[in-house]
Amino acid sequence: MSSQQSTLRALAKAGMSLGVLRIASMALTLLVGILLARQLGAADYGIYALAMAVVTFTGVLTEFGLPLLAMREFASADAKQNWGEVRGLVKWADRFILTISAIIVGGFLAAALIWDFAKQSVFLATMMWAIVLVPIVAIAKFRGLALLSLGHTFAGQFAVLVLRPGLFVVALAVLWVSGSTLGPAEAMAWQFGAAFAALLCVLGLYLRYRPAAMLAAKPVNRWREWISATIPxxxxxxxxxxxxxxxxxxxxxxxxxxxxxxxxxxxxxxxxxxxxxxxxxxxxxxxxxxxxxxxxxxxxxxxxxxxxxxxxxxxxxxxxxxxxxxxxxxxxxxxxxxxxxxxxxxxxxxxxxxxxxxxxxxxxxxxxxxxxxxxxxxxxxxxxxxxxxxxxxxxxxxxxxxxxxxxxxxxxxxxxxxxxxxxxxxxxxxxxxxxxxxxxxxxxxxxxxxxxxxxxxxxxx
Structure with missing residues (x-):
């Protein structure tokens, strides 16, 4: 089999795996929407949606192109067997994400305690759970796309695309069947729980599948080039x-x-x-x-x-x-x-x-x-x-x-x-x-x- 045929076969296999995961993810996401809509109603679901929109915008500041950079750099390192740079990238990216997240999340939660956001409005109470999703989602996406670029498509995307919405569906279904009252803040708390479980899964798979040569490599720091690449x-x-x-x-x-x-x-x-x-x-x-x-x-x-x-x-x-x-x-x-x-x-x-x-x-x-x-x-x-x-x-x-x-x-x-x-x-x-x-x-x-x-x-x- 020629190298071109091998490449195309690998691409087709990765495409099929990703396709199955995305179809499953879309089905679960739609089911989440159905369960939330039926339990919250239009007004409270709107509050939940607004909180998710705000935290999505905020997440851009912490991710800022790092997941895409991880795809490029890990794929390059795999081709060249040059693991020092990606090991340095992982350390630098983690520090960047956690530092920016600490400023954003810490500032919001401090303000929430001072002005008692939980009592002021349902939206602010919901945001108290939504804001802590920022570092969790960023780190999970970074590790997941790193695995994807190394050829571990299923391991890299399963937790983010399927496990997180799947756990959320199970939680919402149990609450619905049990007749429990659900508000936007409680729904966001369960969303946080599902996202945290997905993060633990991604980290576990990353530790399992990261190349052994990467652990032995000396970290190389090219933060100026990485920042230049992440801006666009x-x-x-x-x-x-x-x-x-x-x-x-x-x-x-x-x-x-x-x-x-x-x-x-x-x-x-x-x-x-x-x-x-x-x-x-x-x-x-x-x-x-x-x-x-x-x-x-x-x-x-x-x-x-x-x-x-x-x-x-x-x-x-x-x-x-x-x-x-x-x-x-x-x-x-x-x-x-x-x-x-x-x-x-x-x-x-x-x-x-x-x-x-x-x-x-x-x-x-x-x-x-x-x-x-x-x-x-x-x-x-x-x-x-x-x-x-x-x-x-x-x-x-x-x-x-x-x-x-x-x-x-x-x-x-x-x-x-x-x-x-x-x-x-x-x-x-x-x-x-x-x-x-x-x-x-x-x-x-x-x-x-x-x-x-x-x-x-x-x-x-």
Whole structure:
């Protein structure tokens, strides 16, 4: 077997493992949303969602691109067998995360004790549990992505993607069956417990699978280079999270916590249809990088067209199926109080389908050295989303928030598409799909399946 075939086989295996984990994670996350919505109601669920949005923003300050840096540096060390730098990176990153976290968490908890936040408002009481998630999530993500880059996909992502939401589901289900009263602060406390258990699991797996050569290596400190690398990574990640949570925060500030809860349910439901997209992006990313490195732009163009068509087709089918039944579906799954989430859900689904027409353009940019344009595009998208939300939310409420999300989403992809056409000279979207190439690929796949089945019947597994 050639080295290229071995690499592609390893990539396919990793993609399948990650795909299974992400599908399981999305299912568990949706179940968490259902249980929380039914036990908390729209208003209290909105408070919980706002607290999670705030702590997500805060977490950017502690992570600041470090998990992505871990992926790059551990993969490089594995290839070069140069473990001193990653050992130094782990020590430096831990100090960075814990120092920033101590300032943020310590300052908030000190203020909470002085001004008795628990009695002032339900939101502040919820934040007292939410804020301590910051270092736990950061350290777990750092170790998990380090394991992922070393080829331990399942070990690296199981605790973060599956164990944490799974434990939270079990806790919420037990509380629901037992008839216990649940508030936003209590829900966040159980979320903290699940996250802490996931952290312990990640640390245990990291200690088990880290290379023995790494322990013997002398730590090398390149903190200036690491900071320089994390700045654009952290900015891009921060902008991505800001874009994802902005509508919830603005609804909580400009409207009510109930509106924030209703939108959180719509947004989480719309994300279910994007599981396929996240898997496709992970699987196709190395192929995009390889074809670009080889300057095989014709094959790169054909691959992008096929991927864009597959993304649009799958998300479009989900949109067509869900749209007519959105209202009854939301009421059935989350409760009658959440029927109002149906309209923003449909808007987000339609927006996601349109976005798929542009293909995996952000992944292409990250794989071809255009990551700075991804950061600039993210910034433009956040500004556009914020400006449109400030106008549309007072006029249209939940629908206005959903439309603002779609505006930011489409502007980002349009900006990146223009840059790709200008710099690389190809079209990443569905308009460039070579349907003859797609038909040939499907025919070859069908032939291989028939050959495999025939071999199995003849006793040749």
């Amino acid at each position: 990574m952290g900015m891009t990640e921060g902008l991505r999270l800001l874009q994802a949570q902005l509508a919830i925060v603005l609804l909580g500030v400009m409207m009510t916590s109930a509106d924030a809860g209703l939108f959180r349910v719509a947004d989480a439901s719309a994300m279910v249809g994007l599981v396929f997209i996240s898997i496709v992006n992970v699987v196709c990313a190395p192929h995009l990088a390889r074809l670009f490195a080889e300057q095989n732009l014709a094959e790169l163009q054909r691959l992008l067209g096929v991927v864009a068509f597959a993304m649009t087709f799958v998300v479009g089918v989900v949109t067509v199926i869900v749209t007519p039944f959105a209202g009854p579906l939301m009421s059935l799954v989350f409760g009658s109080e959440f029927a109002a989430s149906a309209s923003p859900l449909v808007i987000l689904l339609v927006g996601n389908t349109i976005a798929c027409l542009f293909g995996p353009v952000s992944t292409l940019c990250n794989m071809t050295g255009l990551e700075k344009h991804v950061t600039v595009g993210s910034a433009l998208a956040v500004v556009a989303q914020l400006a449109s939300a400030l106008v549309l939310i007072p006029l249209m409420g939940l629908d206005g928030a959903a439309i603002s999300v779609v505006i930011g989403m489409l502007l980002w992809r349009l900006f990146l598409t223009v840059k790709v056409r200008q710099i690389i000279g190809i079209d990443p979207g569905i308009l460039a799909t070579d349907f003859r190439y797609l038909a040939d690929a499907l025919a070859q796949y069908a032939t291989s399946l028939r050959s495999k089945n025939a071999g199995t019947k003849n006793g040749n597994p």
